[in-house]
Amino acid sequence: MIINGVTIDETFAEAFPMKATRLIITAHNAKWAMISAQAFTGFATSVIACGCEAGIERELDGNETPDGRPGVAVLIFAMGGKGLAKQVETRSGQCVLTSPTSALFSGLDGEKDMPLGQNLRYFGDGFQISKMIDGKRYWRIPVMDGEFLTQEKTGVTAAVGGGNFLVLAESQGQALAACEAAIEEMRKIPNVIMPFPGGVVRSGSKVGSKYKALNASTNDAFCPTLKGQTKSELPPECESVMEIVIDGLTKEDIDEAMKVGIQAVCGLGAAQGIRRISAGNYGGKLGPFHFHLQEIMA
Amino acid sequence: MSNLTFTLKATPKQRIDCGPLTPDNLADKPLAEIAAIELVVGKSTVRVDALFELAEGDSNTIVFANSDSKLDFIGRNMTQGNILVEGDVGAYLGIFMEGGELAVSGNTGIYTGCEMKGGQIKVNGNGGDFVGGARPGRRNGMTGGTVIVTGSTGARTGDHMRRGQILIEGNAGDYCGSRMISGTIAVLGDCGAHLGYAMKRGTILLTQMPSRGITANFNNCGSHTLAFLPLMFASFKKLESEFAKVETFSRVQRYAGDLAGIGMGEILVKI
Numbered sequence: 001m002i003i004n005g006v007t008i009d010e011t012f013a014e015a016f017p018m019k020a021t022r023l024i025i026t027a028h029n030a031k032w033a034m035i036s037a038q039a040f041t042g043f044a045t046s047v048i049a050c051g052c053e054a055g056i057e058r059e060l061d062g063n064e065t066p067d068g069r070p071g072v073a074v075l076i077f078a079m080g081g082k083g084l085a086k087q088v089e090t091r092s093g094q095c096v097l098t099s100p101t102s103a104l105f106s107g108l109d110g111e112k113d114m115p116l117g118q119n120l121r122y123f124g125d126g127f128q129i130s131k132m133i134d135g136k137r138y139w140r141i142p143v144m145d146g147e148f149l150t151q152e153k154t155g156v157t158a159a160v161g162g163g164n165f166l167v168l169a170e171s172q173g174q175a176l177a178a179c180e181a182a183i184e185e186m187r188k189i190p191n192v193i194m195p196f197p198g199g200v201v202r203s204g205s206k207v208g209s210k211y212k213a214l215n216a217s218t219n220d221a222f223c224p225t226l227k228g229q230t231k232s233e234l235p236p237e238c239e240s241v242m243e244i245v246i247d248g249l250t251k252e253d254i255d256e257a258m259k260v261g262i263q264a265v266c267g268l269g270a271a272q273g274i275r276r277i278s279a280g281n282y283g284g285k286l287g288p289f290h291f292h293l294q295e296i297m298a
Numbered sequence: 299m300s301n302l303t304f305t306l307k308a309t310p311k312q313r314i315d316c317g318p319l320t321p322d323n324l325a326d327k328p329l330a331e332i333a334a335i336e337l338v339v340g341k342s343t344v345r346v347d348a349l350f351e352l353a354e355g356d357s358n359t360i361v362f363a364n365s366d367s368k369l370d371f372i373g374r375n376m377t378q379g380n381i382l383v384e385g386d387v388g389a390y391l392g393i394f395m396e397g398g399e400l401a402v403s404g405n406t407g408i409y410t411g412c413e414m415k416g417g418q419i420k421v422n423g424n425g426g427d428f429v430g431g432a433r434p435g436r437r438n439g440m441t442g443g444t445v446i447v448t449g450s451t452g453a454r455t456g457d458h459m460r461r462g463q464i465l466i467e468g469n470a471g472d473y474c475g476s477r478m479i480s481g482t483i484a485v486l487g488d489c490g491a492h493l494g495y496a497m498k499r500g501t502i503l504l505t506q507m508p509s510r511g512i513t514a515n516f517n518n519c520g521s522h523t524l525a526f527l528p529l530m531f532a533s534f535k536k537l538e539s540e541f542a543k544v545e546t547f548s549r550v551q552r553y554a555g556d557l558a559g560i561g562m563g564e565i566l567v568k569i
Contacts, residue, residue: 066529147524149529
């Protein structure tokens with residue numbers, strides 16, 4: 001398959017089941033809601049070492065948030081419910097509770113609940129106040145700038161993590177420009193995040209390493225400087241590869257995000273130095289979710 | 299289909315326990331069986347059809363017509379459905395209620411919503427003493443649900459109240475929120491003496507400073523913008539009540555008390 005001179009490889013991205021929740025962070029204004037959300041989603045690019053993958057889904061205006069203030073919706077994914085609960089608790093406690101004027105709400109009614117402010121309330125040292133409003137429990141925790149308001153629980157849902165595609169370009173600048181164009185379009189899709197810095201990862205990994213202590217190492221088949229040293233997947237004219245990783249609440253959400261992302265990349269086309277779109281997989285034996293590039297773009 | 303209707307034949311001389319006449323108890327019962335139910339009246343029992351004219355209808359919505367202040371325990375233990383009362387009712391309206399809706403067009407006696415757990419009671423008149431309270435000797439009053447009183451309430455509104463909300467469009471009597479454990483009482487009018495007496499936790503929300511002021515057992519914590527208030531007012535919007543029309547506010551003067559006890563309750567007054 002070739003779109004605007006860009007070859008779409010006959011391959012697939014391989015993704016895994018995860019657990020996820022959506023949180024809504026509000027604040028006195030959009031600036032501080034974003035600051036709090038950025039802190040919450042910091043160091044959350046990959047479950048390999050971060051314990052979770054998190055990102056900003058979108059900004060919300062006052063009529064979309066529970067307390068009528070500007071807010072930000074964030075999605076956070078982990079490999080299991082326990083790990084997710086731990087990450088939500090520590091990040092909420094250190095990054096949202098601490099953030100001036102913030103409030104924290106559940107943004108998802110999942111199959112199950114997990115604690116949100118349920119344990120954060122103890123920071124109130126006995127001065128915390130519970131309020132049941134419309135069947136949901138909230139905690140009012142006294143803090144130095146007033147009160148921190150948080151919902152007691154948030155929903156947990158089954159989700160999918162690790163959808164991806166690779167952009168093979170003639171130069172580093174062209175790969176980056178293509179990925180930026182893709183991310184701009186993909187951020188318009190609900191229920192997905194691209195957890196790496198700016199949505200783009202330049203150090204894609206393969207499973208395993210020559211070093212026993214490491215579970216993952218550089219994806220040498222797509223490293224342009226190794227074209228003459230390893231079994232390379234790259235054509236001679238390709239000088240840079242970047243990857244976009246997508247986590248979504250459902251497989252369909254990731255399908256849609258990959259489609260608009262690849263469309264944006266192909267929109268630049270061969271004329272802008274984009275040669276191929278490929279994807280990362282492990283032979284189809286590890287992850288139950290397969291995203292076939294040509295099927296998505298058909 | 300019309301509603302199952304009980305029309306009181308005459309003003310009763312003794313108090314009548316109407317607790318068995320709920321949508322839960324009457325579901326799928328033929329009219330003859332309902333007519334034969336024995337209600338406790340004073341120290342004896344009397345058949346339903348000796349006290350009420352019955353009109354067959356959907357038992358999920360029960361109407362008490364020509365009601366009287368001697369009809370006690372209406373809606374006892376109800377978990378679903380509707381009860382509409384045309385006139386006044388007696389004591390213990392909606393006691394132990396867990397769900398459904400109960401509406402009264404007149405005034406209620408003592409202990410309206412006593413120890414209720416859920417559902418909604420709307421009194422389109424005045425509530426008696428101990429609205430949402432606990433029975434004598436019991437430690438928990440209402441633990442959930444909503445009581446709306448369009449008129450005023452008597453003394454000790456929310457006595458021992460643990461959860462839920464009592465919304466009073468008129469005035470609250472003396473000792474409003476007494477021994478309150480948690481939950482919310484909101485009052486659009488004035489409050490009587492000893493507001494929040496022995497209150498442990500919970501919130502009394504007022505749109506105006508009570509004419510008698512705040513008692514010395516509550517300390518002024520200053521003026522604040524509280525983020526939970528817009529959420530609470532948003533939840534009021536779906537109610538058929540004056541509270542749905544209250545313009546949302548979050549600026550309040552906060553008083554903490556009762557400091558004669560643990561002092562974790564609060565009176566919030568709109569500023």
